[in-house]
Amino acid sequence: MHLSTHALASLARLLDEIGVPYALIGAHGVNAWLEPRFTADVDLTAASTPEEMGRLRRGLLAAGFRVGREHGAALASGPDFLCFVAPDGELLLEVQAAKTPLQREVVERAVASASGLRVATIEDLIVLKLIADRPKDQGDLDGLARIPGIDWAYVERWAREWEVDARLERLRALTGLP
Numbered sequence: 001m002h003l004s005t006h007a008l009a010s011l012a013r014l015l016d017e018i019g020v021p022y023a024l025i026g027a028h029g030v031n032a033w034l035e036p037r038f039t040a041d042v043d044l045t046a047a048s049t050p051e052e053m054g055r056l057r058r059g060l061l062a063a064g065f066r067v068g069r070e071h072g073a074a075l076a077s078g079p080d081f082l083c084f085v086a087p088d089g090e091l092l093l094e095v096q097a098a099k100t101p102l103q104r105e106v107v108e109r110a111v112a113s114a115s116g117l118r119v120a121t122i123e124d125l126i127v128l129k130l131i132a133d134r135p136k137d138q139g140d141l142d143g144l145a146r147i148p149g150i151d152w153a154y155v156e157r158w159a160r161e162w163e164v165d166a167r168l169e170r171l172r173a174l175t176g177l178p
Contacts, residue, residue: 012116020055029043030129032119041091043096045106045120046107048104057082065086065087081094122144130164
């Protein structure tokens with residue numbers, strides 16, 4: 001799915017109205033930096049206090065979304081994951097609660113995209129893609145790694161922290177980057 005600029009801008013306005021800090025991640029996050037590719041959903045990492053996740057849930061439900069799936073609802077810290085389905089059934093909005101230091105930093109460092117959505121930085125997307133390490137992430141990594149001006153020290157710090165530094169070295173070897 002490639003969402004229209006209008007659909008992304010509408011989602012950005014809704015999320016701004018709800019007022020919960022977030023970062024667009026996943027393929028739509030990558031699409032903000034590279035040539036867009038197909039994706040079946042919109043992935044967000046959002047601030048994770050139970051109050052914030054409750055506000056996000058209430059705001060999306062009031063806008064006509066419904067909860068499709070939820071993981072960790074009984075946790076004292078609130079749910080780990082929520083999947084919302086748009087009123088038209090076309091858009092899946094998958095929300096990960098920002099419970100780790102990396103996820104919280106991804107949300108804090110997010111920048112405004114052309115659509116108005118707050119998108120994860122290139123560096124944060126590289127780290128998240130290294131962690132996920134799925135076949136579809138390899139093309140994203142190749143494209144992201146070639147964007148000039150990357151703070152590689154930041155990427156290296158999180159790669160070590162998440163023990164994916166060997167994957168980072170593999171990426172560098174494949175792309176010919178230092």
